[in-house]
Amino acid sequence: MAKEQISIFDMFKIGIGPSSSHTLGPWRAAQRFVQVLIDRKLLSSVEQVNILLYGSLAKTGIGHGTDIAVLLGLSGDDPVTFDVHDVLPKVERIKQSNLLVLGAQHQVSFSYAAHLMFLYEQSLPFHPNAVTFQALLNDGTAVSETYYSIGGGFVVQEGDAEGVLSEIDLPFPIDTAQELMVSCMRTGLKISELVLENECSWRSEEETRTGVLKIFQALKDCIYKGCHTDGLLPGGLNVERRASKLNKRMLKDRPYHDFDTWVEAIRSGGKDFGYILDWVSCFALAVNEENASFGRVVTAPTNGAAGVIPAVLQYYIVFHDCYQEDKIIQFIATASEIGSIFKKGATISAAMGGCQAEIGVSSAMAAGALTECLGGSQRQVLMAAEIAMEHHLGLTCDPIGGLVQIPCIERNTMGAIKAITAAQLALQSNPDKAKVSLDAVVSTMWETAQDMNVKYKETADGGLAIKVPLSLPEC
Incomplete structure (x- = not known):
């Protein structure tokens, strides 16, 4: 089993508030999902996107800006460079227009009320901060991925090691x-x-x-x-x-x-x-x-x-x-x-x-x-x-x-x-x-x-x- 190797730049990440686990993490998860669609050459085939927030992400998602984060992440915006003054205005434009431009490339219809779900009474066993993205494609199939925001902006999928640096031979491997x-x-x-x-x-x-x-x-x-x-x-x-x-x-x-x-x-x-x-x-x-x-x-x-x-x-x-x-x-x-x-x-x-x-x-x-x-x-x-x-x-x-x-x-x-x-x-x-x-x-x-x-x-x-x-x- 690979050991977790953590850099200075894993512990200290530039982003947008108010929460690393409820804002930055879900934002990064949304970016990862869009990248999955791009890598599989499916982005242009998407007709609808559903977002399911579980556990703590659901219960304090509004107050922590989780809804805002996932919409901006799906839109292709990056928390390190995005204009903080446009955070709320852009999300409001998405809500009013009922349109979401995935990865700044592909426009789909999007209803904030219908397609963003807060599952207050459901929690996934791996971690309380879970989000599932579902993309419905024009051929009737779907792509679904679940991500966990495990704190400090780290994002993983159950069973994977992404979110930490790949294992290499450090001169001083430290766990304790x-x-x-x-x-x-x-x-x-x-x-x-x-x-x-x-x-x-x-x-x-x-x-x-x-x-x-x-x-x-x-x-x-x-x-x-x-x-x-x-x-x-x-x-x-x-x-x-x-x-x-x-x-x-x-x-x-x-x-x-x-x-x-x-x-x-x-x-x-x-x-x-x-x-x-x-x-x-x-x-x-x-x-x-x-x-x-x-x-x-x-x-x-x-x-x-x-x-x-x-x-x-x-x-x-x-x-x-x-x-x-x-x-x-x-x-x-x-x-x-x-x-x-x-x-x-x-x-x-x-x-x-x-x-x-x-x-x-x-x-x-x-x-x-x-x-x-x-x-x-x-x-x-x-x-x-x-x-x-x-x-x-x-x-x-x-x-x-x-x-x-x-x-x-x-x-x-x-x-x-x-x-x-x-x-x-x-x-x-x-x-x-x-x-x-x-x-x-x-x-x-x-x-x-x-x-x-x-x-x-x-x-x-x-x-x-x-x-x-x-x-x-x-x-």
């Missing part, structure tokens, strides 16, 4: 924290250095460096835009965006004109504890407000948890005076390895494991990355990741109205603060005296996920989702 530690001890490499050695098995060092900096550019753009955009979030909850007001209040009219001068303006405000705390919260709010508004974000490792790592990285850049490309690459590389250990040993899907699988994992990734960048040893890095996850164990996913807003956005601020605290604890501790290993907490997280009641796994059937009275529109 123990294996990672052994490799570091044997070579003397930092975790980030080991990761970058593995990446060279797939592409050149320069290509990896360029790709990571492209990821960072997307993170920068998202934070900056989120800190400068007012208004209400879409979806009907009428949640007011807070990052922009917080940004203005804390800067106190200090001048700036772009990201770099903004960083300097923030720095000039000092290092008071409350001031730093407010900025970390502001950075996280900014990203997840963008995410909730169908903005462009980076899965880190998911969209619902997309604000934690950018907030901690921005904290490091601003308040540790480390706006350096090498340090940013080090941070992202370290975070990716911590995330991959959780994905291999447990899950990064809230539909499988609750919010511990998203905010918890992102907090652990950020904690480990910050610890290495602040000079921590390999063992302190793993200790920081363990501490961060240990204090997210059991966290449920109960989005109000099925939207990635409450409690999701504020949870990113809490995950970021916990990550920083975990890093500081690890840096001031002796890992020899730690009682819990990272592998133990990964295993515990997975057992907790399996024991967790399904109503707390991104279904909006329990917790806060049923305690807050709402009057939301049906679409």
Whole structure:
């Protein structure tokens, strides 16, 4: 059986919000289905397309934009490059015209009400996030494919290995924290250095460096835009965006004109504890407000948890005076390895494991990355990741109205603060005296996920989702 091999660019993907498993994943699945039709030379023969959403994709699909994602994916649009301002307008045009242009090539009649089905009471056994695409052909036959969005934008079909890189001989094959530690001890490499050695098995060092900096550019753009955009979030909850007001209040009219001068303006405000705390919260709010508004974000490792790592990285850049490309690459590389250990040993899907699988994992990734960048040893890095996850164990996913807003956005601020605290604890501790290993907490997280009641796994059937009275529109 092939081992799962995960690159930095699997853990960090550029896409569109609000959810990696419910938006980016289904979008990619729709693209894959269109490609199947193209490869079989059947695209021009399609007369009708049906879309069946199962389980969690059905129950929170509207709030998470799953319907929007599959329509854009079938239309041939790509989440990395598609104009975020045209997301809702294009879907509205499809609904009003009752027409869908598959792969931007072949037009078919399409009724949103009749051909897009939310199967609320049906769930497929392989994974709660399942979508089936059916293409009816002009000769009376049909093509049907089922895909599973397994978290973080990863998409698979049952029995296949697509969604992860093909198996090759990595210099440092890692599945567990123990294996990672052994490799570091044997070579003397930092975790980030080991990761970058593995990446060279797939592409050149320069290509990896360029790709990571492209990821960072997307993170920068998202934070900056989120800190400068007012208004209400879409979806009907009428949640007011807070990052922009917080940004203005804390800067106190200090001048700036772009990201770099903004960083300097923030720095000039000092290092008071409350001031730093407010900025970390502001950075996280900014990203997840963008995410909730169908903005462009980076899965880190998911969209619902997309604000934690950018907030901690921005904290490091601003308040540790480390706006350096090498340090940013080090941070992202370290975070990716911590995330991959959780994905291999447990899950990064809230539909499988609750919010511990998203905010918890992102907090652990950020904690480990910050610890290495602040000079921590390999063992302190793993200790920081363990501490961060240990204090997210059991966290449920109960989005109000099925939207990635409450409690999701504020949870990113809490995950970021916990990550920083975990890093500081690890840096001031002796890992020899730690009682819990990272592998133990990964295993515990997975057992907790399996024991967790399904109503707390991104279904909006329990917790806060049923305690807050709402009057939301049906679409």
